[in-house]
Amino acid sequence: MKDLRSKINDIAKRRGIFWNSYEIYGGVAGFYDYGPVGANLKKNLLDLWLEEFVYRDGLMLIDSPVIGPEIVYRASGHVDKFADFMVRCKSCGHAFRVDELIGEFVEIPDALSPEEMNRVIREKNIRCPDCGGELTDVEEFHLMFSTRIGLDKVGFLRPETAQGIFVNFPLLYRINREKLPMGVAQIGRAYRNEISPRQGVLRQREFNMAEIELFVDPEERFDDSRIEDVELPLLKMDGEFIRLSAREAFEKGIVNAYMAYYMARIMRFLEKIGIDTSRVRFRQHHREELAHYSKDTWDCEIELSRGWVEVIGIAYRGAYDLEHHMQYSGADMRAFRKFKEEKIVKRRKIVPRMEILGPMYKGKAKSVAEVLEGMEAPEEKVELKVEMNGSTYTIPEDAYDIVEEERKVSGERFIPHVVEPSFGIDRLIYAILEHTYYEREDSGYKVLRIPPRIAAVKAGVFPLMNRDGMDTRAREILDILRKNGINAYYDDSGSIGRRYARADEIGVPFCITVDYQTLKDGTVTVRERDSTEQKRVPVEKLPDTLRNLIEGRISFGELDAHVR
């Protein structure tokens, strides 16, 4: 008995959903092609995602490059945190992280160069902790793919699409008319040079992500009326598993309002794409497994044949990213928070009188005055002393004035916090396949019960037989459907049952059959995948009817009333 995973992979390859890339050259681990069915499935899934998460909430969609200069990934922390120095045991082959091995001998292991690490290992005679064997030289392992930009600039392939959003924050903030919360979304590929990717399509070196960065004011309350009433399965950091509504989870302080909002939206979304939500949970990360940028992360996990798999992550990234980009780039990554009422700030400040200081200190006068301006104004006018470059300059009391200044302050600048829901698209697609797969009880035929909305192909058009004009009529109908924007295909090979079976296997929700009656009264049969029931529909009503069925405006059961 084959396991579910082999069955899915079998269908995926045979029917054009996905397969391992570069097969004619033996294949390369961690890279997958989407075939004609998979590519459409992915496209439909992303369209729904855009609708559900981007357009619905008025977020901005952007598209930034895959390759970024080194500085970006230094700022983001990936160059440091995404690289490990490793050694291997020459006899048992086990791999170890150098910082862990030399940690007890060196204060800050990460600060050492590889050569210094090698020296420490040799001097302290560190050997394999498992078998005592000799260790290899230190090698650096980078989880990021590196490349060159032009002749000699180091570039990296992005390990997440997020940085492309962060680096554009100032511009996007202005485009959004300087309003928070501000959500920015990006769909694209990201790259991680995994040491040994297994688990097929679940762990790839090049993969598809759909990410949202929601920039928020940490002092502003989220409008929690937006949290939908959806039951959430929560596995807390402390190991407790509870089911409770998103609202309750928020009110009890288990998750913050943003998390609760997105968790609820995610549950709804998963339901729409065919995931069995009884096999979904949100798992909170333990402190030690949090990414370097994250304060709190909940993974949305889906139970697959291989156990629970992380498919979506919601990370509370705080101000980490913007802060770092501000540091590294010098750009102002802050937002402006208006006070409810303007504040009047009174300040006493020193105003140098240059007509006195000028002749007194000549060329130095200007810099002396600058230091003087920065000093605290004294209660009464006295002689002041300015220390500068080791010399002391005396400022007589008539060489400055004390001015009372009143300034209106209408707000303050701050670095927004970021909430990041991040969707692993390939994993989501695989999960859809596993959760929608079933075998018919009577015949054992394989079916993917993919919701019509995201199914790759919406309809198959079959002539019952290739004769008496049924074939030409069927081709005409195919043409009509295609011209109406319905992705349909034609199949006249094999028996009619075989054609239904072929359609079921890639989740085609509706099959149109042209039979003898079509020639007489202009109706065709529409066969629904899941029930295998058939209903007759006049050809002229077919495009509308199908579109209504696909969009879920009517159910198959309501079809009779609808076409009458």
Next chain:
RNA sequence: GCGGGUGUAGUCUAGUGGUAGGACGGGGGCUUCCCAAGCCUCUAGCCCGGGUUCGAACCCCGGCACCCGCACCA
């Protein structure tokens, strides 16, 4: 990357040194054919590269891929 296992048409599989067989699928045809029916017919394979041998799918070495375990997994 290490240890173990596996690799034969698109898929599943038989074949232990004498030159590959089946099933399913796929294409064409026949059959008034509505749930992989039947019949005829075609299609297509020893993962790649070296070695041993008169001769290798089979034995040996290397590589690649997949599976299990270890390590790794923002």
